[in-house]
Amino acid sequence: MRKPEKSSRVGIDVGGTFIDFAAIDIGSGRVSFEKQPASAGRQHEELLDGLHRMGLSGADVSQLFHGTTVAINALVQERGARVALVTTAGFRDVLEIGRGGRPEIYNLRFRAPAPLVPRARRLEVAERLDASGKVLQPLDGESIATTVAQLREADPQAVAICLLHAYVNPMHELELAKALRAAFPEVPITMSHQVASEWHEFERTSTAVVNAFVQPEFASYLDNLTRALTDDGHAGTVGIMQSNGGVLTANRAAHLPVRTLMSGPAGGVVASRELARSLDIAHAVCADVGGTTFDVALILDGDLVEKSDATIGGRPVLSSLVDITSVGAGGGSVAWLDGTGALKVGPQSAGAVPGPVCFGKGGDRPTVTDAQVLLGRLDPTRFLGGRMTLDVERARDAVRAHVGDPLGLSVTEAALGILRIAESNMTNAIRAITVQRGFDPRDFALISYGGGGGLFAALLAQDLGIDTVVCPVAAANFSAWGILASDYREDIVRTRLLDLQGSPQELVADLAELAQEIREVMSAYGPSDAVEVAHTVDARFVGQHHTVSVPIETAWLEDPAALVAGIEQGFRRLHDRMYGPRTRDNVLEIVTLRAHGTLPVESPRLPSLPDALSTPGPELKPVYFTDVPSSAAVHQRADLGAGARLVGPAVIEEPTNTTLVPPGWAAGTEPSGHLVLTREGASA
């Protein structure tokens, strides 16, 4: 086989309005970025268009990693398959009953979203296990035959199976799935234990149903994509980004699309992790400032933080996810006054259409971007590299009419007020993931990216007492870069209620078994000795319900006594940090065992910038950081070489981002091109 002349690795992040690309040429190390407009329905074609625009054909791509919104869009827009659900007899309504919560506690009309499977397609099969996995009622041929007949009637496009206590013993789910596959070879089947081997029947059922619901569309998208790539000469690998910040083979993803729901935002956090490692930053807050949402996550000790469940569109999903908190705050967030005259910003967003008032596309309610323009922070003539001219007067009128006049504030005060509220929404979100978990934000750096990353970075940091801020290269394509940098990843989870002190041998054996399973699953990815397996266990005080995840050190696996001691100390340290001292002690138990397998992929590196040259004095313009304007120097980022250093007040512009350097802050350029902002007088 002839080796292609060019060989590139490509990371792709599909968003609502753009498909973002990041590519690295393996031979030359050349890195390139691209944005391609996205529209529903033609995604695989547009993806190829974008590749071609970068000068790449399918044949040139040795490895394509892909973050996708196919699954989440199908779920949120409820455009999924006609699913039938099979449950243990007596429990088909669990999906509809849910957990009965009412997050809007005063809302007399609150209703949970309607179940994805209506009652008529929820079937029951006679069988039963107890909580230890022992069979109380066997699954016999007659029950199976009844279910097959009922399914024939229901005529589903996908089937989800959730049987009680399948997380401890999957035997009945496996037997039933086998019989259903034989009867309906064309219909994809999701078993609950396969997507989430954890207790809580509603959450597990919901996860299985979501997987079944999005699976046919997801599989057909992947099918189209791989065919189009093959037609374009592609013979390399295709990996799909998961919500946990790792990549899955396209083949496995086609069966487990539920794992990809949050794949896009996860890319930015992976990119932050790589960036933090390259700059020797141990702890970082990752902030993705978009048009509609502000997504925040943490890097702790150089690693990202995961969680094991999420609620998406009001539906719970058990899955390993990068722990990202999203609030409705971004450039398009609308400023409004509530019934009491209090100024609110978001969560409603003007989005891309009609967009902020200053876009002149019909938006008439003032947004965060309008406030930025009025304060001189965004240049109305150079937005998107000058592709769009912003209408300052229109923005002024809107801010005056909707905020300034009603509150008795000048336009400048009103614009500053809008941004202060937006900033406080953002800093409250950051406090929720730092202070609330026992971390002091002052021990963190802030990595700020997304289209609005540079505008908010230093101001958020200032409010939180953070002294170091990084505004990365190609911040608007940062998630695509992160996807390119992701490793292959598989997770296995088991609910195992174990007394910590009482069963160290059992615990060691169980953890070893999980590691073995991971290696088997990952044998398709590469040499099994290259697979790195890490464990965590979720533990709690006996009597508690919620758990704390304790990372397991590999050495402990050789020594049961060390394992027990390590878990005990780790749990107590974490619990104490998060929740403070207790007035009474309790013993510990283990609830869930987790194994994470990683097959590392070589991390892409940015080429070095040329050294900074002395440049002619920058132009100055008035920028409002308070209600008195500062005279700020305007720099073009492309002109800044490695080692460049400038002091605030300054504005650094690039086509897809603007970075503010407020008074009291300085900015420097790393050899890799990342901007590092530091607070003057800080000891960083």
Added chain:
Amino acid sequence: MTIDHAADPITAEVVRNALVATTHEMNNIIVRTAFNPLLFDTKDFGIAVISAEGELWAEDSGLTAFIGCMPAIVQTGLDKHGADHYRPGDVFIVNDPYLTGTHISDTTVYMPVHQGADLVAFVVVTAHWADVGGRTPGGWDMTSTEVYQEGLSFTHQRLVREGTPVEDMLELISANTRFPEIVRGDLDAQISACRAGVDRIRALCDRYGADGVVGAMRRTIAATSASVASQIAALPDGTYSQSIVMDYDGIDPDVRPEVCVQVTIEGDRIRVGFDGTSPTSQGSMNMTAIGTRSEVLSAVKGLMSPTDPTNAGHFRHVDVVLPPHSLVNPERPAGSDAFGFVGAAVMELVVNALAPVFPQTSRAGSYQLFGVYLLRVDPRHGDPFIMIDPLDGGHGAHASGDGSTAIFTLDGDTLNLPVEVMENRYPLRCLQYALSADSRGSGRHHGGYGLVRDYQVLEEGTVLKYANENTRNVLSKGVEGGLDGTPNQVILRPGQPDEVVLTDRGNEAGVLRPGDVVRTISGGGGGWGQAAG
């Protein structure tokens, strides 16, 4: 009160958001660290930040029934001790129902927040404890005739003195509860949440000054109050009445206590009266004055501004007038252990009365409070355990849609107990958990479904208690021609020769045998509008 212009509107909003975020954080700590499913799933707790003068600044409760109680609780503490009594690092405890508004199991733990030596605020966590002693395990003793029978009472004592735990008090608690592991674990969760609240508010005071925080909240409360006043002024004046007859008073099966509500809208005020309500009952179904006010406020908040964060300004234009010595305003020592039936009735009646005035937010009636306790105290048959399972049911339909299914009564974010967790945690098996097909009131829009839940007892010594009310005159009234929902029902050994339908409002139903099945069927919601055809 005039708006304090010392606080600018932007700072006021930033401070208010920060206080709301503080209550979210406290809520989260309770959920993450509590020992009783009644807290981490059912969220039977209240969280609030209260000013040094006893005004509500922010709250993020699990149940809204506590909303009006928490400011009043702090006020009773200030009345008793005076502000100077509170020292930084102190933790106080109070659960006397005449000081807290609900029943003795709802135990409030709170801390003062100081900046320097100045008292700025209080952080408050009220949580339903698994057991506080008293005659019956887990409380909810409908037959108690005096509050003294209901358990160990606290009246604003210190649990922690300037940062040092008062070990004698903690031991006293352990010694007086049947489930010390759970109760002490939950108490620690409450203290953790309070400490976090104190830290966050202190940081806010460092940033904006105590005066800045106080000024900001004065401004926010005044603006909220003005907005509520203009909202009420825009409503048509008038009086709207509702009443309900309860099954019995807990002692005498022939007594049918009645709750009567009159809601009057006049100018920019809403007045809620209870003329005609029965006298204080012999049994413990009374609700003390603080609690009755709170239920009214919770209903009015749900009708007028269901989604914005609550503060004292929401309540300044609501007056509650309570007849003395009544079911809704008893005097010590009358019992209040089973107050919740009257609580649910007060709330439903206010919502129903005002349904014509609030067509956008009201709904038809919802099912009455319902729950089972399966428990074992006697260790001869195995480890003691207590499962308190509040049961979800159907809610009322409304002008724009069907009622909700499977949400707990009243307001609040109450989660049910998963079957797999139940079967792992307790010697019980769940045989079905399903929609109750015939439970909902039909109409143009139907009420929500009630639920069927079957528990099988697996071990000796297991005791059944249950809580039910309004089986004759249901709370789940249909409106505008919609039909009523069904009442709740408990059936022991359904389908067996010795089947018993427990129609009494119930209490201890005795010791069950292994293999016995308890079936609970919760009521459906009322319908809205005449059904077509």
